[in-house]
Amino acid sequence: MKKKINKQVSELIPGEARVLDVGCSKGDFLFEIYPKITYGLGIDINPKKIKSAQANSYNYKSIEFIVGNLSKIELNSHFDYSILKFVIHSIEYYEQIQLLKSVSKYSDNIIIVDFVPTNSLLSKCLINIDEVLAGHYSKFKKYLGKGMEQLIKNSGLDIDKKINGIYDFYNIWKINDS
Numbered sequence: 001m002k003k004k005i006n007k008q009v010s011e012l013i014p015g016e017a018r019v020l021d022v023g024c025s026k027g028d029f030l031f032e033i034y035p036k037i038t039y040g041l042g043i044d045i046n047p048k049k050i051k052s053a054q055a056n057s058y059n060y061k062s063i064e065f066i067v068g069n070l071s072k073i074e075l076n077s078h079f080d081y082s083i084l085k086f087v088i089h090s091i092e093y094y095e096q097i098q099l100l101k102s103v104s105k106y107s108d109n110i111i112i113v114d115f116v117p118t119n120s121l122l123s124k125c126l127i128n129i130d131e132v133l134a135g136h137y138s139k140f141k142k143y144l145g146k147g148m149e150q151l152i153k154n155s156g157l158d159i160d161k162k163i164n165g166i167y168d169f170y171n172i173w174k175i176n177d178s
């Protein structure tokens with residue numbers, strides 16, 4: 001399932017792009033799109049996740065990983081695309097706004113992938129269990145209540161395109177910020 005979602009997101013990114021993956025976790029997405037991009041930077045606040053990404057990155061010369069909160073650090077790079085994949089639902093509203101504003105400083109295009117309410121009972125149960133186990137449940141519920149579109153607007157950004165996910169529990173929002 002994860003690979004299929006990554007493939008759908010990857011198809012939205014043109015070849016030769018410079019890509020920032022915010023909340024990259026163990027780096028899977030950058031490893032998967034490696035052949036088509038010129039440079040990838042993954043950032044995550046969780047040092048264990050970045051340690052694992054770095055351990056697997058020795059074969060991937062144009063990909064780097066750093067530990068940090070993008071809202072609290074300064075980067076010296078600019079990117080064609082920034083990806084926020086299943087990150088927004090896991091943080092508080094004020095952090096969501098800060099993060100979107102920070103991402104927009106560094107990128108011409110932003111791709112956000114995140115949950116939407118689903119009618120499928122199975123998807124609902126699995127996602128709720130996953131969010132409880134990950135410790136994000138109350139933030140996830142607040143996020144679903146508010147919705148992504150209003151958040152993007154409140155961050156001073158405009159949606160360029162909204163794309164249905166290949167599974168009914170997520171959507172993709174593309175923001176052109178150049």
Ligand SMILES: C[S@@+](CC[C@H](N)C(=O)[O-])C[C@H]1O[C@@H](n2cnc3c(N)ncnc32)[C@H](O)[C@@H]1O
Binds near residue numbers: 024046084
């Ligand atoms: C639910 S995971 C999603 C991971 C990955 N993007 C994926 O699609 O599987 C959310 C990740 O975002 C990271 N994160 C949350 N807020 C962040 C921030 N402000 N800056 C960098 N990483 C952040 C968390 O540590 C976590 O690894």
